[in-house]
Amino acid sequence: FHDLSPKFALSLDAGEALVMREHPHDLWLSALEVDGEVLLAFGLAGCPGHDAPLAAVALAEGHALVIAVLDAFLESARPEQTRMRHLLAAMPIEEFLQAVGRRLIGPLRRQACSHRALELPNPVGPGLPANALGVYQQSVAGRVAVGAAVPLGRLDASMLRAVAQLAAQWGDGTLRLTPWQSVLLPNVCGEHASTVMAGLHAAGLICNREQPLANIIACTGSAGCVKGLADTKTDAFKLAVLLEHHGLNLPVHLTACSRSCAAAHIAPMTLLATRAGHYDLYFRDTQQPGFGALRARDLTIEAVGALFAADSRSSTDD
Known part of the structure; x- marks a missing residue:
């Protein structure tokens, strides 16, 4: 499996409430009880917080399933198809599931998961759930x-x-x-x-x-990444102080480059570094690609805090 991308991700949970279900993975497995039997439901290139399972296997077959999925992926994917989503964009998912099934002793239980939603907590947005x-x-x-x-x-x-x-x-x-x-x-x-x-x-x-830092996320930034254009960790602490001063608690994501390593999903508000201490501000907009709608360019952290405070006062006045 050394040929797999370092970012090829697997997720396994036992069906408990305190579990990461909103982050996408190449293969995810989640325990599911059906007619008194515990099965491992699974999906590909998604997450159990948003996607219904494709099938399930007996609990004892869980390890064999993972091996079968990885083997089938390596056999089927071209060199440029490094993630499951790349392969499934070119290969029908039913064909891939057949390749997985041929490697298993037990059956893939499709009917057990048919139209069956996992019992999950309410989806949460970016930041701390x-x-x-x-x-x-x-x-x-x-x-x-x-x-x-x-x-x-x-x-x-x-x-x-x-x-x-x-x-x-x-x-x-x-x-x-x-x-x-x-x-x-x-x-x-x-x-x-x-x-x-x-x-x-x-x-x-x-x-x-209620603490502003509870809803702020930031990548490693220039202090620990050669691609970073700003020290996002330091700037995030500054922003938290400003937000607390204005009595605000906002879900903000600071990213030192466009790769957005710290956030798997688009945040309601994104600060994209342009240079040290300066950011473009985006508001999430499902009608627009990337981080969403550009609100302002090349802001300092102090300017960001002032803009958020002005928006808050304007909303209160309205």
């Missing part, structure tokens, strides 16, 4: 998991020490990192959840969606 933060009941009575987000995905040593101490003192020492750039401390007694949350907040983590 609501289920990345807060307190979540576990299957063990009286035990909860406590989640908090890392500001712009940067977990420094002092934060990590504080989180580790909380996990050891109030949980069982387990610490999990999530797909939403957040941490999760499981196996906490429910009565101690507020204490753990207060400790996470004191350590500098984001504990509720």
